[in-house]
Amino acid sequence: MTRHDYPATGAWFPGMPVGGRKFAHFPEDRPFALDGGKVLSNVSIAYETWGTLNADASNAILICHAWTGDSHVTGAAEEGHPTPGWWEGVVGPGKAIDTNTWFVVCSNVIGGCQGSTGPATAHPEDGQLYASRFPVITIRDMVRAQVRLTDMLGIRKWHSVVGGSMGGMQVLEWAVTFPDRVKTIVPIATCAQATAQQIAWGAIGRRAIRLDPKWRNGEYYDAAIGEGPWEGLAIARMISQVTFRSDNVFTERFGRALVDMDVDYNGLGLWDRFEVEGYLDHHGDRLIRRFDTNSYLIIGKAMDLHDIARGRGTLDNALSRIKAPTLVLGISSDILYPTYQQKQIHSMLSDKGVDSTYVEIDSPHGHDAFLINFDQVGAPIKAFLERTF
Amino acid sequence: MTRHDYPATGAWFPGMPVGGRKFAHFPEDRPFALDGGKVLSNVSIAYETWGTLNADASNAILICHAWTGDSHVTGAAEEGHPTPGWWEGVVGPGKAIDTNTWFVVCSNVIGGCQGSTGPATAHPEDGQLYASRFPVITIRDMVRAQVRLTDMLGIRKWHSVVGGSMGGMQVLEWAVTFPDRVKTIVPIATCAQATAQQIAWGAIGRRAIRLDPKWRNGEYYDAAIGEGPWEGLAIARMISQVTFRSDNVFTERFGRALVDMDVDYNGLGLWDRFEVEGYLDHHGDRLIRRFDTNSYLIIGKAMDLHDIARGRGTLDNALSRIKAPTLVLGISSDILYPTYQQKQIHSMLSDKGVDSTYVEIDSPHGHDAFLINFDQVGAPIKAFLERTF
Numbered sequence: 001m002t003r004h005d006y007p008a009t010g011a012w013f014p015g016m017p018v019g020g021r022k023f024a025h026f027p028e029d030r031p032f033a034l035d036g037g038k039v040l041s042n043v044s045i046a047y048e049t050w051g052t053l054n055a056d057a058s059n060a061i062l063i064c065h066a067w068t069g070d071s072h073v074t075g076a077a078e079e080g081h082p083t084p085g086w087w088e089g090v091v092g093p094g095k096a097i098d099t100n101t102w103f104v105v106c107s108n109v110i111g112g113c114q115g116s117t118g119p120a121t122a123h124p125e126d127g128q129l130y131a132s133r134f135p136v137i138t139i140r141d142m143v144r145a146q147v148r149l150t151d152m153l154g155i156r157k158w159h160s161v162v163g164g165s166m167g168g169m170q171v172l173e174w175a176v177t178f179p180d181r182v183k184t185i186v187p188i189a190t191c192a193q194a195t196a197q198q199i200a201w202g203a204i205g206r207r208a209i210r211l212d213p214k215w216r217n218g219e220y221y222d223a224a225i226g227e228g229p230w231e232g233l234a235i236a237r238m239i240s241q242v243t244f245r246s247d248n249v250f251t252e253r254f255g256r257a258l259v260d261m262d263v264d265y266n267g268l269g270l271w272d273r274f275e276v277e278g279y280l281d282h283h284g285d286r287l288i289r290r291f292d293t294n295s296y297l298i299i300g301k302a303m304d305l306h307d308i309a310r311g312r313g314t315l316d317n318a319l320s321r322i323k324a325p326t327l328v329l330g331i332s333s334d335i336l337y338p339t340y341q342q343k344q345i346h347s348m349l350s351d352k353g354v355d356s357t358y359v360e361i362d363s364p365h366g367h368d369a370f371l372i373n374f375d376q377v378g379a380p381i382k383a384f385l386e387r388t389f
Numbered sequence: 390m391t392r393h394d395y396p397a398t399g400a401w402f403p404g405m406p407v408g409g410r411k412f413a414h415f416p417e418d419r420p421f422a423l424d425g426g427k428v429l430s431n432v433s434i435a436y437e438t439w440g441t442l443n444a445d446a447s448n449a450i451l452i453c454h455a456w457t458g459d460s461h462v463t464g465a466a467e468e469g470h471p472t473p474g475w476w477e478g479v480v481g482p483g484k485a486i487d488t489n490t491w492f493v494v495c496s497n498v499i500g501g502c503q504g505s506t507g508p509a510t511a512h513p514e515d516g517q518l519y520a521s522r523f524p525v526i527t528i529r530d531m532v533r534a535q536v537r538l539t540d541m542l543g544i545r546k547w548h549s550v551v552g553g554s555m556g557g558m559q560v561l562e563w564a565v566t567f568p569d570r571v572k573t574i575v576p577i578a579t580c581a582q583a584t585a586q587q588i589a590w591g592a593i594g595r596r597a598i599r600l601d602p603k604w605r606n607g608e609y610y611d612a613a614i615g616e617g618p619w620e621g622l623a624i625a626r627m628i629s630q631v632t633f634r635s636d637n638v639f640t641e642r643f644g645r646a647l648v649d650m651d652v653d654y655n656g657l658g659l660w661d662r663f664e665v666e667g668y669l670d671h672h673g674d675r676l677i678r679r680f681d682t683n684s685y686l687i688i689g690k691a692m693d694l695h696d697i698a699r700g701r702g703t704l705d706n707a708l709s710r711i712k713a714p715t716l717v718l719g720i721s722s723d724i725l726y727p728t729y730q731q732k733q734i735h736s737m738l739s740d741k742g743v744d745s746t747y748v749e750i751d752s753p754h755g756h757d758a759f760l761i762n763f764d765q766v767g768a769p770i771k772a773f774l775e776r777t778f
Contacts, residue, residue: 036657136657196639196665197631203666204627206659208597211620231600238593239628242586247727250585256696268425268525270595270690276585277592301659307645335724338636 009221009228011113011120011292012046012080019080021046021071021115024107024149032110032145038135042124045149046115047071047107050091051099053155060155061097061385062146063087063106064163064170067240067299068291070114073106074099082290089374096378097162097385105153109170110145111137111298119294120221132218134298139166139306143173150181157181160385164188164329164370165337166299169306172345175322176308184388185322186381188329188370191341192315193307198336201243202304205236206297218294233293234284236300241283243336246366250276319348325355327384329377331369332362357384398610398617400502400509400681401435401469408469410435410460410504413496413538421499421534427524431513434538435504436460436496439480440488442544449544450486450774451535452476452495453552453559456629456688457680459503462495463488471679478763485767486551486774494542498559499534500526500687508683509610521607523687528555528695532562539570546570549774553577553718553759554726555688558695561734564711565697573777574711575770577718577759580730581704582696587725590632591693594625595686607683622682623673625689630672632725635755639665708737714744716773718766720758721751746773 026032026043033039048071053060063073065086074085074092091097091104108116111134119134150158161174161182168190175185191198209215212232220228242250257275273281287296312318326349330342339360346358359380363369370377415421415432422428437460442449452462454475463474463481480486480493497505500523508523539547550563550571557579564574580587598604601621609617631639646664662670676685701707715738719731728749735747748769752758759766 136659193645195636196643196645196663197636199645199663200627200631200639200665200669203663203669204624204631207620207624207627208600210660211597211600211624213602231596235593235596235600238589238596242589242593247584247586250589254585256582256585256588268694270525270686271599274585274588274592274693276589280589280592297659304663305657 009113009120009292010288010290011118011295012115013120017079019072019078020048020075021080022048023115024152026148032148034135034141035138036136040110040117040135043110043117043145044115044121045107045110045117045145047105047149048073048075050074050104051102053103053153057155058157058159059101059389060103060105060153060158062150062158062161062174063091063097063104064146064161064167065106065109066163066165066167067303068287068296069167070112071106071108073104086371090378090381096374096382098382102159102385105149107146107149109142109299111142111295111302113292113295116145118292119218119298120292129221131221131294134294136305137298137302139169139173139302140177142302143170143177146170146174147178147181157183159389160184160186162186162188162381163190165190165367166303169303172308175324175326176312176318179321179323182324184325184327184384186327186329186384187342187345188377189331189334189337189342189367191306191337192319192345193309194304195341199304201239201336202300205239205300208232208235208239209293209297215293218297220293228288229293230288233288233291233296234281236296237284237287238280241280244367246333246335246364248333249364249366252364254279316348319345320352322349322352322354325388326357327380328356328358329370329380330358330360331365331367332360333364333369334367336367398502398509398681399677399679400507400684401504402509406468408461408467409437409464410469411437412504413541415537421537423524423530424527425525429499429506429524432499432506432534433504433510434496434499434506434534436494436538437462437464438492438494439463440490440492442492442542446544447546447548448490448778449492449494449542449547451539451547451550451563452480452486452493453535453550453556454495454498455552455554455556456692457676457685458556459501460495460497462493475760479767479770485763485771487771491548491774494538496535496538498531498688500531500684500691502681502684505534507681508607508687509681518610520610520683523683525694526687526691528558528562528691529566531691532559532566535559535563536567536570546572548778549573549575551575551577551770552579554579554756555692558692561697564713564715565701565707568710568712571713573714573716573773575716575718575773576731576734577766578720578723578726578731578756580695580726581708581734582698583693584730588693590628590725591689594628594689597621597624597628598682598686604682607686609682617677618682619677622677622680622685623670625685626673626676627669630669633755633757635722635724635753637722638753638755641753643668705737708734709741711738711741711743714777715746716769717745717747718759718769719747719749720754720756721749722753722758723756725756
């Protein structure tokens with residue numbers, strides 16, 4: 001496989017185009033303590049904003065991105081952001097989350113690779129990249145880093161915190177850990193606690209990356225162009241890509257079509273590919289070009305560790321801390337975060353007297369529908385934000 | 390990872406204990422032509438039998454095994470078979486498929502590694518193992534090899550051909566390709582054509598094996614003990630293991646329990662494992678000890694190529710060839726071969742006037758339920774066999 005045009009790491013680093021990014025640098029004298037007991041110094045968080053914060057800072061909305069997302073929620077492709085925003089259809093002037101009304105913020109998670117401190121960042125003590133030294137983080141750590149950014153932006157309380165998948169995990173941790181700082185929340189296609197099956201998928205992807213000799217225990221940043229652990233990352237991504245979609249959509253789109261092969265199977269080889277394999281390759285390749293493998297590992301582990309009940313006794317105890325009016329969105333065909341998980345959040349909150357609404361997106365697209373069916377996602381969010389403003 | 394006690398290949402080879410196996414050697418002057426255009430010479434098929442064939446050979450039942458199965462359907466562990474039969478609860482004296490009544494046969498598929506000709510067999514031309522030279526095979530090839538065995542056993546017509554998962558694919562090919570040689574069929578938790586999602590899972594597993602440097606493009610048979618491509622095979626197996634089970638059973642069994650870790654996450658590492666990861670490791674390890682990686686690849690590819698309509702115009706045309714009374718079993722929680730696939734087979738056959746019955750096994754265990762819920766699987770089979778005898 002020739003992948004000579006790939007970047008060495010897939011991570012943003014100082015000197016690359018900044019695009020619309022801004023950076024919040026945590027003060028040197030305020031190290032950042034992690035759930036796992038480690039401490040990070042000189043943390044930076046990359047973020048973008050749209051719209052204007054009003055005088056009493058009451059129109060601020062925080063959007064939390066998913067596993068391989070970044071701060072570029074909306075806006076055209078630009079230097080430093082090779083593709084348009086990942087929620088372009090939901091956020092922008094005149095869109096469901098209208099940036100003429102709302103001041104919208106999204107930050108790259110800590111541990112990420114699109115501007116925030118992560119494995120591809122230089123360790124302040126020796127100037128060498130963290131690489132395998134970067135500690136395990138949790139969803140709560142991501143949220144605590146966002147709290148510092150929130151303080152620096154002069155925002156006391158978000159009108160809403162909104163996010164899907166891993167973004168939804170952050171949304172729930174915001175409401176449970178910092179109930180006084182969120183007025184409303186919108187968790188989408190997410191769960192209160194990672195399930196054993198979700199953890200299993202994560203673990204298999206990690207093993208595939210570890211098996212790649214080019215991963216070199218995470219110390220691959222000096223690799224020549226195209227010599228990074230791309231194959232391991234591509235396999236991990238393929239696993240996600242199947243769980244992000246649905247059986248029916250795959251069948252409709254690909255059926256059983258073969259590539260480069262006549263129907264009598266003459267001369268058929270073990271590595272001749274079906275159309276669906278080409279599709280998976282394409283998605284693996286795309287990720288490789290823009291994402292750092294060590295960040296993929298660190299963020300994936302954080303998702304597997306996700307449990308809003310951790311240290312809070314029971315799930316019921318944890319959810320009892322949520323007071324914010326809540327809009328929960330689920331997706332009918334989601335096989336990775338099945339709707340029973342969102343319905344559980346909604347019904348437990350309702351039972352506690354929280355103003356909670358559950359809306360199911362009727363889509364064949366599986367988990368990824370929140371990034372595809374913009375109309376169905378946008379409409380209930382728009383109504384919910386207006387009702388609660 | 391120390392795996393010093395693993396066999397070099399996981400494949401049975403001459404000189405290892407035979408156990409209850411017999412061998413059908415195809416005559417040297419009758420080479421075996423494959424769907425893919427290649428020809429195999431000196432083919433051997435390993436098989437086992439239970440019960441007694443009656444005078445008019447009308448009580449014979451063929452059982453077809455799944456991906457990593459073998460001929461040892463029933464019977465105690467013995468030399469050459471380290472575990473009891475894989476369908477011990479369904480087949481045996483007094484069981485649903487009663488070996489006091491029926492003459493039961495099961496053969497290891499061609500391409501397999503438990504006695505039949507496969508990648509770990511010596512090529513007759515040079516005496517070196519086939520390894521990567523072993524050609525791609527199809528489910529139809531497996532069935533054609535079974536037809537030769539059938540002839541050698543003096544059986545004109547099977548009273549029934551029975552099998553689950555890949556075994557069910559063979560069952561369908563038997564009924565479509567050789568309608569005069571099956572009186573009835575019992576396809577279980579299977580499909581008429583592999584779907585794009587099923588193919589995707591297969592392809593990802595193949596990529597993981599190829600990524601293992603110890604696979605060495607399939608030429609690993611001279612590896613020292615423990616130096617085979619076990620990690621790649623284990624990852625491929627983990628993928629299967631998740632799709633073979635269900636979200637609910639995983640949650641009930643493992644929840645979110647961690648291994649070797651206290652609840653405050655202090656000192657948490659990237660490779661600290663959850664309970665479910667230990668379970669997946671265990672299953673990967675078990676497979677490694679008994680299964681050859683090249684066979685895993687070859688058989689997996691055959692499943693991905695499965696399509697009873699291939700060369701027959703349409704699925705409707707293909708199913709029109711089936712005349713045999715049919716019992717189709719599906720499993721309520723099967724995420725890999727969802728019940729819509731078995732219902733489709735049943736309804737298309739019924740529409741054509743075939744005596745078809747669909748029974749759904751109500752189990753939380755997912756695809757593997759046909760290897761677990763013996764009572765629910767056995768009862769309808771027993772009734773069906775008696776009704777059609």
